[in-house]
Amino acid sequence: MNTKDKNRTTSPTLLCIPDISGFTKFMGNTDFELSSKVIPSLLNRIVYSNEIGLKISEIEGDAVLFYRNGDLPPFKELIGQCRHFYTEFYEQLKELRKKYSEEEDSSKIPDILGLKIILHYGMEIAAVPVGNHVKLMGEEVIVAHRLLKNKIKSEEYILLSQLLLDCYDRKDIIHEFEWGTLQDGHVTVKHLGQVNFGYFNLNPPENAL
Secondary structure, eight states, rough: OEEEEEEEEEEEEEEEEEEETTTHHHHHSOOHHHHHHHHHHHHHHTTTTTTSSSEEEESSBBEEEEEEESSOOOOOHHHHHHHOOOOOOHHHHHHHHHHHSSTTTHHHHHHHHHHEEEEOOOOEEEEEEEEEEEEEEEEHHHHHHTTTTTTOOOOSEEEEEEEHHHTTTTGSSSOEETTTOOOOEEEEETTTEEEEEEEEEOOGGGOOO
16 A cells, blocks of 8 residues: 555555436425435345445435455455445335335336346545545546446446456456346547447346336
8 A cells, every 4th residue: 555644645445336316306206205215225225234344335315335355265255245335236126115105206116117237346546534534535536437438328327447357357348147248338538538348238037026
């Protein structure tokens, strides 16, 4: 680990952003009292579904910014964590629809909301203490958030940056599993150019949830 000063350190860091898709539409098309209970409940379920030692930097309106310093987990374990986030998220959707079944907008909970997960890896990400929290800073944090603004047609997917994929031996990368096949994509980031990634569409069989 490279120490810049007593308040700032940089290290190789895994970034993981589970992001609730359909958030803006849901907030705009449902009763505020209902949405103000549903979204925090879903974010809470995501937080407590973490099984690989991820730490929380920020909880945003529709997303959680997780990070983990040091070596990456095995690829299979990383994908397994994403699947766990997804299945737990959907279990919570079902529970919330049942809990608020008497509310007029309850059907919109599973109909509108979904989950996408961004995974990225940066060699130098600064962890800056701000009060009781840690603020992540650096170019790669910007890239991770920019990867959310892609042209993937699906609203639910696991996206892995090429920089992250390059950290694994090719034989260890899962290119296909029962939920989908790894596909290629890219975004263009101002001042950085093209950023490549791979992604799995999340469209599991109903009996997998």
